[in-house]
Amino acid sequence: MKKNNINSSNSVLEWIDYRLPIISLLKHSAVDYPTPKNLNYWWNFGSLAGFFLLVQIITGIMLSMHYTAHVDHAFSSIEHIMRNVNHGWLIRYVHMNGASFFFIVVYIHIFRGLYYGSYKAPRELLWWLGIIILLLMMATAFMGYVLPWGQMSFWGATVITNLFSAIPIIGEGVVQWLWGGYSVDNPTLSRFYTLHFLLPFLIVGVVVLHIVALHTHGSNNPLGIDRKGPQDSIPFHPYYTVKDFFGLGVALTIFFSVVFFAPDYLGHPDNYVPADPLKTPAHIVPEWYFLPFYAILRAIPDKLGGVIAMFSAIFVLFLLPWLDTSKVRSATFRPVYKLLFWVFLVDAVILGWIGSKPAEGTYILVGRIATSYYFIHFLIILPLLGFFEKTKPLPSSISKPVLAE
Amino acid sequence: MKIILFTIIFTTFFIQALFSASEGLKPMKYNFSFDGILGSIDKNSAQRGLQVFTEVCAACHGLNHLAYRSLEDIGYNKGEINNIAKQFLIDDIPDENGEIKKRNAIYSDKFVNPYPNEEAAKVSNNGAYPPDLTLMVKARKDGANYLRSLLLGYEDAPEGVDVGEGYYNKYMPGKIIAMPQPLYGDDVEYQDGTVATLEQEVIDVVTFLTWTAMPELEKRKSSGIKVIIFLLIMTFFFFLSYKKIWKDVK
CATH class of the missing domain: 1.10.760.10 (Cytochrome c-like domain)
Structure with missing residues (x-):
């Protein structure tokens, strides 16, 4: 007797599934889910991002059991975790570096989408949900960095919250509302802690929507063409589960090399100095994953303008599905776009480098040029390129990548 | 307050040159x-x-x-640590009269x-x-x-x-x-x-x-070696499984 499509002799599971179809749901979306058979390694980064989200939530919950969100105790409670909690140093180093690796895999995931045109119809909302996840991640990471209450925590929080004071008329009121007082202080710390705990679960919610949207039209693929029939697909399990596990193994090896042998490499030494509201550090720099946006913020010589440019740098991504006018998805068949993709990537890296440098001399000039190019790429080049670029002929199907002449 | 904050931020944003020159x-x-x-x-x-x-x-x-007790990590025993700690005076908890007296520090104190x-x-x-x-x-x-x-x-x-x-x-x-x-x-x-x-x-x-x-330095490095060796072996087996499972996909 076989009900539904459960390939199982377990009658308990069948009993459950008949009433609550969670097993067939999982089977549908994680086992049988038809996936293009030509996905390359760049498609590993979606599941890796999910993995690191899980790592952050699990280690974060463990840390929250020992952390104290109070300006007088936060710094020492972190040291308590590092010294007295069993394996506390490991949990905290995994959480600290896990944030960085979450951003690394998500940035690669985003650039994969940019290269292969994964944001184009019918995947616009899938792309939007991804950007919302990125925004939530940024908010979560920023507030998480404040929690140890070191010098960079405090001054980073001061600089970033002060950005809102650039809003005309209500700016100052908004900033005081964010602080819960007249400066970054205990109310700020405790609300950041609450939100830092809450937002990851919102991210999980948006991730579920992201996956629902993904599974509606299926994954894009390196050729960027739609699947023509079942011969173009393979079931997710075991093909992509095993490939994802292999990718995970490689990622974990790199990740734990950092965690065990250079755990503070990605952090800033100043954050091992307790916060002192009377002493400004020589350089206030955000975590590395914010540096490109920090460079854009500082490229504009006006506070409000800088804030607008920084937020626009992300919001322009929402418009991308319509700014890119080309009908061809994959850069493989777009020779000019392919080149410009790499130029854009280099531009983003330059912005990151400028973000880590003091705003002086040549750095200012380079930062301004790189910022201009960032927006020119999206707002001018991509809309025009669709009309002028001579694309290569597309293959007729995934199974026949050679041209059907 | 507002002006002070803005000055600080302005300084760090635009005049970091002064600081970096004096590094x-x-x-x-x-x-x-x-x-x-x-x-x-x-x-x-x-x-x-x-x-x-x-x-x-x-x-x-x-x-x-x-904490003094942590000195065990660099090779002291409990007795030696108590001898080190007792050179220092520390506030005791209030006594029955509510007075805070000094006492010698011990093994478990910071x-x-x-x-x-x-x-x-x-x-x-x-x-x-x-x-x-x-x-x-x-x-x-x-x-x-x-x-x-x-x-x-x-x-x-x-x-x-x-x-x-x-x-x-x-x-x-x-x-x-x-x-x-x-x-x-x-x-x-x-x-x-x-x-x-x-x-x-x-x-x-x-x-x-x-x-x-x-x-944690020593423990971190020694467990790190074991973890990395384990991961390399595990990844290698995942790679073999991946190649085997994908053998027939063309």
């Missing part, structure tokens, strides 16, 4: 026992470092986050601070606060090399440099440091007979402070 010299490199993926804390050196710390540094600097509070520390040190040293190695870029260079780097100020009430040290950001040269050599008489040259004292105290900043 200290890059520290000298030294090959410490704890460097490298297999490095470990040289316990004898760390014990001598504790002696230097206690007899010299502890006059002004604290080790807030460190290192006793030289000053009751930050203000007391400042007033005894020309207004400069001697920072807590527990995390100093992690709180400076290339911390161990920086500390060693700084402690060896005291010089007479070059012509035309006004150090005010401070001292000239080219490894210090800004090149002027409030702390007078703390070590000259022969500041302590090592219990194990090692000759207390300046270089030796500095290496010992830096080794000790590296341990106070990263007490």
Whole structure:
């Protein structure tokens, strides 16, 4: 007797599934889910991002059991975790570096989408949900960095919250509302802690929507063409589960090399100095994953303008599905776009480098040029390129990548 | 308040040039026992470092986050640790009359601070606060090399440099440091007979402070090796499975 499509002799599971179809749901979306058979390694980064989200939530919950969100105790409670909690140093180093690796895999995931045109119809909302996840991640990471209450925590929080004071008329009121007082202080710390705990679960919610949207039209693929029939697909399990596990193994090896042998490499030494509201550090720099946006913020010589440019740098991504006018998805068949993709990537890296440098001399000039190019790429080049670029002929199907002449 | 904050932010955003120009010299490199993926804390050196710390540094600097019991990690037993701890007086819990009396510190106490509070520390040190040293190695870029260079780097100020009430040290950001040269050599008489040259004292105290900043260092590195070996093997097997399962996909 076989009900539904459960390939199982377990009658308990069948009993459950008949009433609550969670097993067939999982089977549908994680086992049988038809996936293009030509996905390359760049498609590993979606599941890796999910993995690191899980790592952050699990280690974060463990840390929250020992952390104290109070300006007088936060710094020492972190040291308590590092010294007295069993394996506390490991949990905290995994959480600290896990944030960085979450951003690394998500940035690669985003650039994969940019290269292969994964944001184009019918995947616009899938792309939007991804950007919302990125925004939530940024908010979560920023507030998480404040929690140890070191010098960079405090001054980073001061600089970033002060950005809102650039809003005309209500700016100052908004900033005081964010602080819960007249400066970054205990109310700020405790609300950041609450939100830092809450937002990851919102991210999980948006991730579920992201996956629902993904599974509606299926994954894009390196050729960027739609699947023509079942011969173009393979079931997710075991093909992509095993490939994802292999990718995970490689990622974990790199990740734990950092965690065990250079755990503070990605952090800033100043954050091992307790916060002192009377002493400004020589350089206030955000975590590395914010540096490109920090460079854009500082490229504009006006506070409000800088804030607008920084937020626009992300919001322009929402418009991308319509700014890119080309009908061809994959850069493989777009020779000019392919080149410009790499130029854009280099531009983003330059912005990151400028973000880590003091705003002086040549750095200012380079930062301004790189910022201009960032927006020119999206707002001018991509809309025009669709009309002028001579694309290569597309293959007729995934199974026949050679041209059907 | 608003104006102050904006000035601070404006300064850090646009005039960072001034600060970066006054950064200290890059520290000298030294090959410490704890460097490298297999490095470990040289316990004898760390014990001598504790002696230097206690007899010299502890006059002004604290080790807030460190408990005496942790000294077991660098090779002391409980009795020896109690002997070290009892040299220091600490506030007891209030007695039945509500009075707070002093008692000798014990094994489970944290290192006793030289000053009751930050203000007391400042007033005894020309207004400069001697920072807590527990995390100093992690709180400076290339911390161990920086500390060693700084402690060896005291010089007479070059012509035309006004150090005010401070001292000239080219490894210090800004090149002027409030702390007078703390070590000259022969500041302590090592219990194990090692000759207390300046270089030796500095290496010992830096080794000790590296341990106070990263007490997990040895355990971290040794478990790291095992974890990485495990992951490499696991990844290799995933790779084989991947190749096998995908063999027929064309």
